[in-house]
Amino acid sequence: MLWIMAPLDEVRLFGRDDVLERLQRELDGLDGSGRSVAITGEPGVGKSAVQAELAARARAGGCTVLAARGSASESQLPYAVLHQVLAPLLPGVPALPAPQREALLAGFGMVGASGVNPFFTALAALELLVERSREAPLLVCLDDLQWMDRPSVDALAFVARRTTSERVLLLSTCRSEAELLGGESTTTSVRLEGLSDDAAHALLRSRAPDLPSSLRERVVAGAHGNPLALLELAGGVASGWSDLDDELPMTDRLERAFTARAAGLDPAARAVVDVAALDDGDDLEVVLAAASLLAGTPLDRSALRPALDRDLLRTSGTSYAVSHPLIASALLRAMPQQRREQGHAALAAVLAGEPDRAVVHRARAVSGRDEPVAAELERAAAEARRRGAFATALDRLERAAALSPDPLDEAARWISAAELGYELGRYAQVEQVTARVTRMGLRARDRSRLTWLTGAFHDGATSEPGEVRHLVELARGAADQDDVDLAMQLLFGAARRVWWRDPGEAVRRDIVGAARAVPLPSGDPRLLAVLGLVESLELSADVLRELDGSPGLPAGRADVASLLGIAAFCSGDFLRADSFLTMAVADLRADGRLSLLAEALAIRSWAEINLGVFDAARSADEGMRLGDETGQRAWAATARIATVVVDAVHGRWTARHPALSAAEQTALQLPNASSSLLAGAQLARGIGELAADRPAQAYGEMLRVFVPSDPAHQRVQQLWTLGYLAEAAMRSGARDEARRTLEEVERTAGGSPAVGTVIALEHARAVLADDDAAEALFRGALEGAARAFPWHQARLQLAYGSWLRRRRRVTESRDPLRAARTSFDAIGAEPWALRADHELRATGERGWSPSGSGRPALSAQEAQIAELAAQGLSNREIGQRLFLSHRTVGSHLYRIFPKLGVTSRQQLAGVLPAARRPVDGLVQSSD
Incomplete structure (x- = not known):
């Protein structure tokens, strides 16, 4: 018998030198940067053996090695794998900041908590791992990633994205590239x-x-190079087993070999291995107790011996493991359904003291639909969600739906699962669930929930008038049933669709009418947000008047602050939008609500651009990164375009800007969000072409935003673009055409008092005016709304100074041109500063050169860290705010200091004096 051959990982590896050499290079590079690497391949190909070999080399070289192995039986236990990884590091938990410490311990079930934030749990894991890596390079081995519980995988992916500057290598094994961490x-x-x-x-x-050469040739031919198959098939043929069907996939062939190995077990041992294949833990006593129930007789450890001798199970102290995942798979496939249900029932009975695990087995023990079990699973989902295990909660809700006898209850639970999937950003899964539920009977409220959800997870889904009107009718129905929350949720979804792509005036009016009919006070933030999104121009005066009367917001009301920020933003009051959104960002950051934080940062980045604040570190860069991380493609693209505008203003423009290309690709893939994204992209292109001194091209790019038939047409963003369009038209000979565009926009704006609207219109009127009216309009604009905002004021000064010089009023032109040049230089808008200097040189003035600073040498994230450090925050405080390890913050500062020519934190404020300078009331970032 070859069953007792030594395990593969106890002998040297064959044919793996090239792979080990490559992985060794990854390990050797840890002093420079961290990384995440996966070994992929079919079952049995030796992934675990290669990983184990590298772990042995790492230990021998002085690295710390932490390890965890996934198990199909434990895939439903939230944070089971993360606990395996961090168990040796738990003595360091008391040193963590309180939010992280509590989230981690509650996630592990070690303390009680009313709710667990999964991002704080992940941040705690990051802190512990990075802290340990300071002592020695750290290798984290994650074996069988495909069997790991989803909350752990999500947390470890969070870590992987944040260890690029740390001495941490995450080495995982999985079957395919689709499962990469x-x-x-x-x-x-x-x-x-x-x-x-x-x-x-x-x-x-x-x-x-001792295997005869004839059999060896047969085994080599049948195994196709799979090491596990080589050994298992060798053992099988030596014992007389001959099932080497070449038509079978390798996995099936191996499972047949394992099934044959288990076939001769006595009833007691077979009960043990069957229960082990079904179990979701590793406690030997639990398996023996459940196997006793299954076998109908008490069993002790002696019942394990046959399974151990055949290497079906392995034990260590009071723990056990199935020797290979394919063994568990083979046992399960060979097990009759009735036997499976009996095994799960036995485990549920033994685990009565662990209700979280028992309910999973109880659910698998029922053969039909069962409302008590479905309701218990729904409660277990709520508990998993409270612990921050959202993915586990989703799985349990889906199982609860499948067990529901009442079709209406089933549909309601499917929708709840889809709503949770939406929060997790799992859009494909949401689509599958909604497609299933669409064919089912639904209660009226659930039908409305489904309709909202179908649009919400695409950030606007279809904006076809009929679909938007359907949302409005559902909202009216909900309001008639006094379900105000659902009514406003539906109307907010409809209003968002209008923003992303306008379905027409009639539909907009329907939404406004329905919103005003909901029994809410006129200043309710939900109502203001809907009105702002739908009739941003026509109702801006009404919305702004209500905002004027809004009471001060207490801390911790991120939902309200976000809604008020959206209302102000869409209405053109970018100053107030920045204020509200800054409050929302601070609270969302403190709560670790990264999905909503990404959205708030993306919107705030455009409020800043419209105020003339071009600092990607403040909102845009982080909004882009968090949008990518949380799967919110539309918001990531929104922030990404904002970073392009910042680059263009600072003179870093290229027509093939990679961030702009990525954002436009997103717009093409999300066609119903395309109008808003493409309008922003065209503005970015226009500003970039102006910076490159190509005004004709700039005008052509931006004109698309004003053409109703163009995919980039967007009503409100016309106002954002108008001033730049006028500048391009004035410099390219398209003044007459631009005047007609100005007249159309003026009619649409309808005298809105919003500061953004007033700045745009005053600028365009002055720049496009005839000579006899231009001077008065320039002077009025310079004393008007733009006066409080250096970027907008400087652009007016440049245009006015240029106008004066071309009318041979050379001496008068110098003061506005000098002021413009100074402001542009301070802002870092080098192309505009050079253009103002060019105009001044044409008047005979010489001797200026750009001031320059160390600030542009920093990446956006480095700038964000430097500015927070300049405000006096500690590394831990900065890390908590930016969801980074405090060690990572320290590493960034180590690189930042020489870039800025400083040697201490105390000197940062002196070299970053303008980094957070408020623009006449613009709220300083304190998030």
């Missing part, structure tokens, strides 16, 4: 192929030296 953008994959014939023969000679 955090996806291809986070993890590099190394594909492990089958052994060559020479390596396969060498392995067999080493492990099965």
Whole structure:
């Protein structure tokens, strides 16, 4: 018998030198940067063995090694794998900040908590791992990623994205590239192929030296280089087993070999291995107790011996494990359904003291639909959600739906699962669930929930008039039933669709009418947000008047602050929008609500741009990164375009800007969000072409926003673009055409008092005016709304100074041109500063050169860290705010100091004096 051959990882590896050499280079590079690498390949190809070999080398080289192994049986236990990884580091938990400490311990079930934020749990894991890596390079081995519980995988992906500057290597194994930790953008994959014939023969000679050569050739041919298959098939044929059907996939062939190995077990041992295949833990006593119930007789450890002898199970102290995932798979496939249900029922009975695990087995023990079990699963989902295990909650809701006898209850639970999937950003899963539920009977409220959800997870879904009107009718129905929350949720969804792509005036009026009919006070934030999104121009005066009367917001009301920020933003009051959104950002950051934080940052980045604040570190860069991380593609693209505008203003424009290309690709893939995204992209292109001194091209790019038939047409963003369009038209000879555009926009704006609207219109009127009216309009604009905002004022000064010089009023032109040049230089708008200097040189003035500063040498994230440090925040406080390890913050500062020419934190404020300078009331970032 070859069952007792030594395990594969106890002998040297064959045919893996190239892969090990590559992985060794990854390990050797840890002093420079961290990384995440996955070994992929079919079952049995030796992924675990290669990982184990690298772990042994790492230990020998002085690295710390932490490890965890996934198990199909434990995949429903939230944070089970994360606990395996961090168990040696738990003594360091008391040193963590309180929010992280509480989230981690509550996630592990070690303390009670009313709710667990999964991002704080992940941040706690990051802190512990990075802290340990300071002592020695750290290797984290994650074996069988595909079997790991989703909350742990999400937390470890969070870590992987934040260890690029740390001495941490996450080395995972999984079957395919589709299962990579955090996806291809986070993890590099190394594909492990089958052994060559020479390596396969060498392995067999080493492990099965007595196997006859004729059988060895047969085994090598049948195993196709799979090491596990080589050993298992060798053992099988040596014992007389001959099922080597070449038509079978390798996994099926191996499972047949394992099934054959288990076939001769006595009833007691078979009960043990069957329960072990069904179990979701590793407690030997639990398995023996449940196996006793299944076998109908008390069993002790002696019942394990046959399974151990055949290497079906392995034990260590009071713990056990199935020897290989394919063994569990083989046992399950061979097990009749009735036997499975009996095994799960036995485990549920034994685990009565652990209701979280017992309910999972109880659910698998029922053969039909069962409302008590479904209701228990729904309660278990709520508990998992409270612990921050959202993915586990989603799985339990889906199982509860499948067990629901009442079709209406089933549909309601499916919708609840889809809503949770939306929060997790799992859009494909939401689509699958909504497609299923669409064909089912629904209660009226659930039908409305489904309709909202269908549009919400696409940030606007379809904006076809009929679909938007359907939302409005559902909202009216909800309001008639006194379900105000659902009514406003539906109307907010309809209003968002209008923003992303306008369905027409009639539909907009329907939404406004329905919103005003909901029994809410006129200043309710939900109502103001809907009105702002739908009739941003026509109702801006009404919305702004209500905002004027809004009481001060207490801390911790991020939902209200976000709604008021949206209302102000869409109405053109960018100053107030910045204020509200800054409050929302601070609270969302404190709560660790990263999905909503990404949205608030993306919107705030455009409020800043419209105020003339071009600092990607303040909102845009982080909004883009968090949007990508949380799967919110539309908001990530929104923030990404804002970073392009910042680059263009600072003179870093290229027509093939990669961030702009990525955002436009998103717009094409989300066609119903395309109008808003493409309008922003065209503004970015227009500003970039102006910076490159190509006004004709700039005018052509921006004109698309004003053409109703163009995909980039967007009513409100015309006002954002108008001033730049006028500048391009004045410089390219398109003044007459631009005047007609100005007249159309003036009619649409309808005298809105919003500061953004007034700045745009005053600028365009002055720049496009005839000579006899221009001077008065320039002077009025310079004393008007733009006066409080250096960027807008400087652009007016440049245009006015240029106008004066071209009318040979050279001496008068110098003062506005000098003021413009100074402001542009301070802002960092080098192309505009150079243009103002060019105009001044044409008047005969010489001797200026750009001031320059160390600030542009910093990346957006480095600038954000430097500015927070300049405000006096500690590394831990900065890390908590930016969801980074405090060690990572320290590493960034180490690189920042020489870039800025400073040697201490105390000197940062002196070299970043303008980094957060408020623009006449613009709220300083304190988030």
